[in-house]
Amino acid sequence: MTTEHDDAGGDGTPATRSPEPGGGEDEEAQVIVVGAGPAGSAAAVHLARAGLDVLLLEKSGFPREKVCGDGLTPRAVHQLVRLGIDVNAPGWMRNKGMRWVCEGNQVELDWPRLGSLPDFGLTRSRHDFDDLLAAQARAAGARLRTHVKVTAPLTDRSGRITGVAATRGPERQPVSYRAPLVVAADGASARIAVALGLARDAGRPVAAAARRYYRSEARTHDPYLELWADLRCPHTGLDLPGYGWVFPLGDGRVNIGLGALPQRRSRPVDLRAAMEHWLPRLPTGWGVREESAQSPLRSAPLPMGMNRRPQYRRGLLLVGDSAGMVSPWSGEGIGQAMEAAEVAAETIALALARPAGPRREHALQQYPAEIHRRWGRYYRLGNLASDLVFSRYGFRSLLHPRVMASPVLVRTLARLLTDVSAEPGRDTIDSVLHTLLRLVPTPRP
Numbered sequence: 001m002t003t004e005h006d007d008a009g010g011d012g013t014p015a016t017r018s019p020e021p022g023g024g025e026d027e028e029a030q031v032i033v034v035g036a037g038p039a040g041s042a043a044a045v046h047l048a049r050a051g052l053d054v055l056l057l058e059k060s061g062f063p064r065e066k067v068c069g070d071g072l073t074p075r076a077v078h079q080l081v082r083l084g085i086d087v088n089a090p091g092w093m094r095n096k097g098m099r100w101v102c103e104g105n106q107v108e109l110d111w112p113r114l115g116s117l118p119d120f121g122l123t124r125s126r127h128d129f130d131d132l133l134a135a136q137a138r139a140a141g142a143r144l145r146t147h148v149k150v151t152a153p154l155t156d157r158s159g160r161i162t163g164v165a166a167t168r169g170p171e172r173q174p175v176s177y178r179a180p181l182v183v184a185a186d187g188a189s190a191r192i193a194v195a196l197g198l199a200r201d202a203g204r205p206v207a208a209a210a211r212r213y214y215r216s217e218a219r220t221h222d223p224y225l226e227l228w229a230d231l232r233c234p235h236t237g238l239d240l241p242g243y244g245w246v247f248p249l250g251d252g253r254v255n256i257g258l259g260a261l262p263q264r265r266s267r268p269v270d271l272r273a274a275m276e277h278w279l280p281r282l283p284t285g286w287g288v289r290e291e292s293a294q295s296p297l298r299s300a301p302l303p304m305g306m307n308r309r310p311q312y313r314r315g316l317l318l319v320g321d322s323a324g325m326v327s328p329w330s331g332e333g334i335g336q337a338m339e340a341a342e343v344a345a346e347t348i349a350l351a352l353a354r355p356a357g358p359r360r361e362h363a364l365q366q367y368p369a370e371i372h373r374r375w376g377r378y379y380r381l382g383n384l385a386s387d388l389v390f391s392r393y394g395f396r397s398l399l400h401p402r403v404m405a406s407p408v409l410v411r412t413l414a415r416l417l418t419d420v421s422a423e424p425g426r427d428t429i430d431s432v433l434h435t436l437l438r439l440v441p442t443p444r445p
């Protein structure tokens, strides 16, 4: 098994569709969104719905692969519904909860029924998922330009962004796009943010994850997202500072992978070796073996813990992986990217309703403030848990047999890990979690 590494979002798989029509020349818009992953497409949908003229620029074409576990919790499903995606259409595989496996024990946890959150999760390969979201952005009125690789921000003399420079098509025709506001949704590479001087917080570790598709008739319709907490790094014998997953796709395949923080904060984990060590432990009846593999093992970074701040500077808003918004609790990033995209779009719509100048700028500054108001404490506590627990002892320590045997404890843990709780609280577990988070000092935006 070899590992292919993808460090910049889309994996460059040849697109099956040619570039979107139009856009061969320089263009202008009210807002430019760079990257049509979940963050960018969601932002473009919300912006277009607010009546704004939006250009959505994507370096690859659709459909295309993206290295991911393809798992969506109820929070992410909630966002899909808000985007107008029909989650009852064919192609979606529903799950009713998570199954945690640890030291020969397992526990199934159904998603709770809470407020407006749906009580189911979904899976869908990113090959289809990102295509659907980009199509939704176009249907909402955004101008989608594929095969456009953004190379640099364009700025005025004060250093404020005024657009982006890009190359278009296989011939790499230079082209420029102008707008007073730009949303950077270009994933882990964060090229635009870096160019504007928004560096990653070097104190925060970057996790990595790898996945591979297998054919498995036995597991493809599993109603649970399965997670393994007791994996080891074969070279060191230490617990994997992360977990493994087996996610059913409902189309004959399963997505199997694992994600891990660097070992003791510094040494990267050999994901391929950990996977090879783990897979023989899966029941043989599942049919997960080399001959049933449907893809190579591919890996990519997981920029987590809000590791790039502030999320707004000089006309540029960062959303999703470009801002390191992957949850430090679970490694999930799709729902987080879509939620932040909605906040960014709303902020932009309100800001553009004001005249250019200090009042508009003040409105734009509300974006990082709102991100921190909503998620600052949750991420701060998650970063602490990741430093003190996950990176040292993995998830095995949390899933002690006594925790797994206690329905209340294990449900509380599951809700904390997946951020599935209602505000205001609906039950005792919600109240406990909200009290816990209120005790966390608010981080600065």
Ligand SMILES: Cc1cc2nc3c(=O)[nH]c(=O)nc-3n(C[C@H](O)[C@H](O)[C@H](O)COP(=O)(O)OP(=O)(O)OC[C@H]3O[C@@H](n4cnc5c(N)ncnc54)[C@H](O)[C@@H]3O)c2cc1C
Residues within 6 Å of the ligand: 008, 009, 010, 011, 034, 035, 036, 037, 038, 039, 040, 057, 058, 059, 060, 066, 067, 068, 069, 070, 071, 072, 076, 148, 149, 150, 151, 185, 186, 187, 188, 189, 191, 208, 209, 210, 211, 257, 298, 299, 300, 301, 302, 319, 320, 321, 322, 326, 331, 332, 333, 334, 335, 337
């Ligand atoms: C192995 C693995 C498993 C994961 N599993 C899950 C999971 O099960 N559930 C979950 O919620 N999250 C998961 N994640 C995290 C999730 O994939 C990301 O958090 C999510 O994709 C972030 O979305 P995004 O839109 O910010 O970035 P991306 O999805 O990376 O999208 C960025 C887009 O920008 C485009 N782009 C990049 N540079 C440029 C440029 N210069 N010009 C134009 N376009 C550009 C890319 O082609 C891409 O389309 C996983 C991650 C990994 C690596």
